[in-house]
Amino acid sequence: MDIEDCRQEGLAFAEHWRFICSYDVGIGLNGFTKWCQQQGQPDKAKLIFIDTSHEYEHTKQEIAAWVPHLNERGILLFHDTNMGKGKFARMDGSISTGWDNQRGVIRAIEEYLGRQYDENSFFTDIAKDFLVIHYPHCNGLTVLKRLS
Template sequence: MKKLLKSLSKPLWAAMHNFYNFPCESPTLWRLQDFFNRWAVRFDPPTFKVAADSKQFQEIMARSTGLTDLSDHLAILFKESLSSKPELIVELGVGQGESLFVFERVAQICQSKIISVDIVDCNSVGSYDNWFFVQDNDTLFARKFDEWCKERSIIPDIDILFVDTSHCYEHTCEEIRLWFPYLSKRAKVFFHDTNLKRLYFRKNYTVGLGWNNNRGVIRALEDYFQTSFNEKKDFITILQGWIITHYSHCNGLTILERMPS
């Protein structure tokens, strides 16, 4: 049944979407998405009952059974962040708190500080004691980051940087220019929505609705590394002192990890 689901899901949705030319905000398309996902989950139900000694990991695996544009990446985000033993985590874009849910649990283990930035008031999203929320445009805040950290006795060396904001090319280029100078020598950077499109698929073949950002995030990374990437396929490469790992599913997640010096 899984093979049948896999073989039918993408062509079925692509044909339907092209034929009817539904805009992604169409109520009809949202209803079709919900109907299809309920059907798909019946044949491939999500599970999180894995053997693990970590309460935080169990919580994240439980959270990952929800169908969101980041749900497939939560365990990866936790593992990759935890292995860095971060002292400072900076999250650009909070939204409904999916990534923050992970970072709070990493911080509980590593005693990290978390700074989250969003243009919308997300003060109620987090609950970790050492979490700071800043309501601002992240590129404007970057220009005063030094001063802001100094006032709070925080060393502005970022070990984990998570970028999930406008997904627009120019904005992402500006984020790279302004935030990368603050990265520590052992930093990891996560870019979400590096394979953003009107329809995206998760590992269990459920579908989600996105939008066409003209490859904004991945194109900004192509400019930075002066190369081209095929964001539709998973890949690992090494460029300019960075190990680059890309996951194509669930809107795409691209991880940059500094090479050991």
């Protein structure tokens, strides 16, 4: 799902993908369940990957809109949970420049889980019925796995 129509010809495994051109919060709050039914798909997802605006307010809205669509063992995956102050490191030691999102994504996760994290470190946690695993490199990847 993307607000831009970013479908591409010739993508690998294209037959397994369905693209929705939409504002993600809107369809999360209203429409996703019906869309799943129309597609003959389960209406609770095994995995939801969020990699959009990287902004705090929007990420909070995404969490509120999409957590209800996770199945009982589902995984919520967030990219860009460690954007630093506009510079980020990869595991091979290289460094690149990005932008400073004011900890937008990780702050929204912290608020949702009622925790505070050091996103520059690897960490694990159990909070609010989720196993939390964080990888700090490449702008940060945070995994929330629902514990049934």
